[in-house]
Amino acid sequence: MGQITDTGQDAILQAACDFAREALKDDHSGHDWWHAERVAETARAIARAEGADEFICILAAILHDLADEKVAGDEEAGLAMVRAWLDRQGLAEPTAGRGAGHILEIISTMSFRGGNRPPMRTLEGRVVQDADRLDAMGAIGIARTFAYGGAHGRPLHDPDAAPRGAMTETEYRQARSTGINHFHEKLLKLRGLMNTETAKKMAQGRHRFMEEFLARFHDEWAGRK
């Protein structure tokens, strides 16, 4: 993580990378450290284009999955751990939306959870949410879908299992699905959920690539190609 010129901020971002790398090192569900790193780089690019606070966006992106129940086991415990870490960095004092409260608000409200969440309140929140959603699309999104499926014993595809329609958060999290159905239940919806104009543009190519992948997958499955 370079190019943040404030040395105090740069030190905090470096410490955040170390903290997140350690916390995410055993994750094989697609939420590993490199996911956080990619989201941070994408958030940086979107923040720049949209005029958002880069430091807040990058820091929230690095930490964004540490409170996720898929990673922390329990969201409250994860948030408490992140809050304690932020306090140790001297970010406890809220200075015009640049304190720990803003970071915690972003990471506690940005998860997909079946698509049932209210919109993000701040521009920085919208930027980080877009960056996280972009990482679920395109070539990386395809790779992550099947990595997650492997970690959870999901089949690649089952022609007899139709994609599920609208779901509650619990249904989204608990019911069994397939890798291919995950595209219809979540990934192909993400293009329409982007907040910022910059992310909407980035989402176009990633969306098209997933559609091409699915068409080819079904052609090969049926022996047509």
Ligand code: FE
């Ligand atoms: Fe994430």
